[in-house]
Amino acid sequence: MREVMTKSMARNIFYGGSLFFIVIFVGLTVHSHIYIVETSTDTAGLTESVARGKRVWEHNACVNCHSLHGEGAYFAPEVGNVMTRWGVIDDPEGAFESLKGWIEAQPSGIEGRRQMPGYAFTDEQIRDLAEFLRWADRMDTQDWPPNEAG
Amino acid sequence: MKYQSQSVAKAYFVAAMALFAVQVLGGLLAGWIYVAPNTLSEILPFNTVRMLHTNSLVVWLLLGFFGAAYFLIPEESEREIHSPMLAYVQLAILLLGTAGVVVTYIFDLFHGHWLLGKEGREFLEQPLWVKLGIAVAAVIFLYNVTMTVLAGKKTAITNVLLLGLWGLVVLFLFAFYNPDNLGLDKQYWWYVIHLWVEGVWELIMASILAFLMLKLTGVDREIVEKWLYVIVGTALFSGILGTGHHYYWIGGPAYWQWIGSIFSSLEVIPFFAMMSFAFIMVWKGRRDHPNKAALLWSLGCATLAFFGAGVWGFLHTLHGVNYYTHGTQITAAHGHLAFFGAYVSLNLAIFTYAFPILKNRDPYNQVLNMGSFWLMAGGMCFMTFVLTFAGTVQTHMQRVLGEDYMSVQDGLALFYWMRFGAGVAVVIGAFLFIYAILVPKRQEIISSDATVAAE
Ligand code: HEM
Ligand code: HEM
Ligand SMILES: [Fe+2]
Numbered sequence: 251m252r253e254v255m256t257k258s259m260a261r262n263i264f265y266g267g268s269l270f271f272i273v274i275f276v277g278l279t280v281h282s283h284i285y286i287v288e289t290s291t292d293t294a295g296l297t298e299s300v301a302r303g304k305r306v307w308e309h310n311a312c313v314n315c316h317s318l319h320g321e322g323a324y325f326a327p328e329v330g331n332v333m334t335r336w337g338v339i340d341d342p343e344g345a346f347e348s349l350k351g352w353i354e355a356q357p358s359g360i361e362g363r364r365q366m367p368g369y370a371f372t373d374e375q376i377r378d379l380a381e382f383l384r385w386a387d388r389m390d391t392q393d394w395p396p397n398e399a400g
Numbered sequence: 401m402k403y404q405s406q407s408v409a410k411a412y413f414v415a416a417m418a419l420f421a422v423q424v425l426g427g428l429l430a431g432w433i434y435v436a437p438n439t440l441s442e443i444l445p446f447n448t449v450r451m452l453h454t455n456s457l458v459v460w461l462l463l464g465f466f467g468a469a470y471f472l473i474p475e476e477s478e479r480e481i482h483s484p485m486l487a488y489v490q491l492a493i494l495l496l497g498t499a500g501v502v503v504t505y506i507f508d509l510f511h512g513h514w515l516l517g518k519e520g521r522e523f524l525e526q527p528l529w530v531k532l533g534i535a536v537a538a539v540i541f542l543y544n545v546t547m548t549v550l551a552g553k554k555t556a557i558t559n560v561l562l563l564g565l566w567g568l569v570v571l572f573l574f575a576f577y578n579p580d581n582l583g584l585d586k587q588y589w590w591y592v593i594h595l596w597v598e599g600v601w602e603l604i605m606a607s608i609l610a611f612l613m614l615k616l617t618g619v620d621r622e623i624v625e626k627w628l629y630v631i632v633g634t635a636l637f638s639g640i641l642g643t644g645h646h647y648y649w650i651g652g653p654a655y656w657q658w659i660g661s662i663f664s665s666l667e668v669i670p671f672f673a674m675m676s677f678a679f680i681m682v683w684k685g686r687r688d689h690p691n692k693a694a695l696l697w698s699l700g701c702a703t704l705a706f707f708g709a710g711v712w713g714f715l716h717t718l719h720g721v722n723y724y725t726h727g728t729q730i731t732a733a734h735g736h737l738a739f740f741g742a743y744v745s746l747n748l749a750i751f752t753y754a755f756p757i758l759k760n761r762d763p764y765n766q767v768l769n770m771g772s773f774w775l776m777a778g779g780m781c782f783m784t785f786v787l788t789f790a791g792t793v794q795t796h797m798q799r800v801l802g803e804d805y806m807s808v809q810d811g812l813a814l815f816y817w818m819r820f821g822a823g824v825a826v827v828i829g830a831f832l833f834i835y836a837i838l839v840p841k842r843q844e845i846i847s848s849d850a851t852v853a854a855e
Contacts, residue, residue: 301580304580309518319649
């Protein structure tokens with residue numbers, strides 16, 4: 251290999267090639283950013299309530315038990331499509347009612363079953379969470395997950 | 401120890417090992433909650449335990465990298481560190497932040513507060529004030545090591561190492577960007593997560609491995625450094641566009657399915673190259689270095705990284721496969737072996753190599769250290785296998801047959817018990833390792849003289 255390539259050639263290929271791929275990646279990033287804002291997500295429907303719901307989701311570290319669009323922990327069910335699973339994706343009031351019922355029934359306390367903590371949310375927080383989950387469920391995720399089980 | 405200021409590395413390594421202990425104990429507890437789910441469920445729920453487990457992992461690996469940089473840069477640059485004082489200040493900030501994180505998570509202090517409360521995106525849960533502290537510490541660090549390198553001799557090893565460390569810090573800045581749009585959030589979240597472990601951290605890994613190979617095998621520097629550039633080249637050429645393997649199902653355009661599949665498949669190459677490099681160097685090397693344990697960890701690192709990142713990564717990276725396996729126990733299996741092989745073993749290799757030199761003594765307790773390697777490596781491999789089985793069953797039942805998540809999980813209990821058993825082996829191994837490194841001993845088992853830093 252000594253004859254084929256010298257150290258300084260290897261170094262220059264490394265710098266030049268990396269720069270080349272960084273430029274392409276930045277270009278695709280810009281395009282994907284626009285695509286996400288304009289095509290795959292409901293930007294018009296991203297209300298104050300959805301944004302607040304996202305903060306509730308974060309402040310309670312839900313993602314460290316659940317997955318959301320397949321990312322997060324694997325200890326509890328996927329919630330990126332939970333509103334579809336519950337049949338309330340187009341029904342804000344139903345989504346709120348179902349989520350409220352669910353949250354208030356936790357922790358189940360059943361022996362040997364994984365426990366979801368109990369949260370003392372206000373109605374507004376639950377509504378925000380429901381709106382956030384409905385919004386996330388409406389994203390175009392290239393038909394993922396394969397079925398309702400998530 | 402050739403340079404006095406190298407001793408700052410000792411403080412970093414000791415802090416790193418303490419957090420390593422916390423990390424594996426946290427993992428063990430999380431694994432226990434999987435099999436006995438009512439454990440502590442009201443006081444310390446699974447999500448808190450998991451945050452402690454993953455965050456302590458990342459922080460101790462970073463402490464290890466910083467320590468490794470402070471250890472090897474003086475030797476490479478042939479001069480003392482610019483300011484050992486700043487290095488200690490940096491460590492103090494990081495430790496304060498770590499303590500803050502632990503207390504904030506466990507007691508859920510300042511819930512929802514914009515500065516003091518936890519932020520709650522996976523792996524980036526730290527409160528904003530801690531993130532700012534990390535950024536300040538990082539700037540101090542970059543200043544300190546860059547000044548050292550600029551004033552001294554420049555080698556390919558310090559070049560690549562610095563590039564990796566600068567990249568690490570720059571990419572961390574994306575942790576401060578959290579848009580309301582979940583799709584955008586995810587897109588840039590991966591800038592930190594993926595471009596770290598499959599980008600700039602690989603530069604750090606390759607340069608530290610190159611340093612170890614140089615010292616342990618005595619192979620010609622020219623050859624080592626040429627290989628180094630080739631390896632990090634293949635890492636970035638594949639890893640940057642390889643980010644696409646996370647953009648399949650989060651709202652990105654469909655072209656990522658092809659770009660991601662192709663380039664992330666190529667990510668196997670740098671890991672294969674690092675493994676080949678390590679073995680060829682040892683084979684060609686003329687030096688019979690007395691620190692056998694450091695050599696074992698170095699070779700183990702390259703090999704397990706190839707399997708954990710390369711093979712287990714490829715296993716689920718093609719979009720047609722990932723459509724079914726995305727976010728199952730397959731991901732957990734891969735995450736464990738990849739992190740352990742590439743970055744845990746790397747750190748343990750440099751600790752094993754550096755400690756005798758830092759303490760100016762023989763590399764004693766080598767047999768114990770090597771025993772801990774086999775215990776940890778065996779435990780992690782077993783854990784990876786059982787999680788892969790669990791993930792395969794889960795994928796079929798849940799993703800193909802469409803059965804409900806919770807009932808599928810009930811059927812996986814046996815695998816989770818075996819994962820717990822594997823975890824016990826890893827914890828014992830980790831404690832043996834720490835003992836072997838820190839606790840002094842009189843009689844030598846393998847050899848006599850390794851206080852001389854090679855070269
Ligand atoms: C040392 C290097 C690597 C480390 C430390 C690592 C670690 C991880 C971790 C922790 C995750 C889970 C992230 C989450 O929580 O969502 C992950 C996901 C993933 N990794 Fe890696 N990885 C490495 C290299 C690779 C390579 C080389 C490939 C491909 C050949 C790969 C393919 C993947 C894929 C496809 C996923 C997404 C899995 C899913 O869809 O759920 N990884 N990796
Ligand atoms: C005592 C041994 C260990 C046990 C029992 C254990 C157990 C666990 C458990 C139960 C989880 C949560 C999985 C879930 O979300 O459902 C987890 C996550 C994780 N652990 Fe460990 N762990 C151990 C050691 C380690 C080690 C040594 C490493 C690093 C090499 C590690 C790295 C990780 C990572 C990166 C994640 C997040 C994975 C992802 O998001 O895909 N663990 N671990
Ligand atoms: Fe990745």
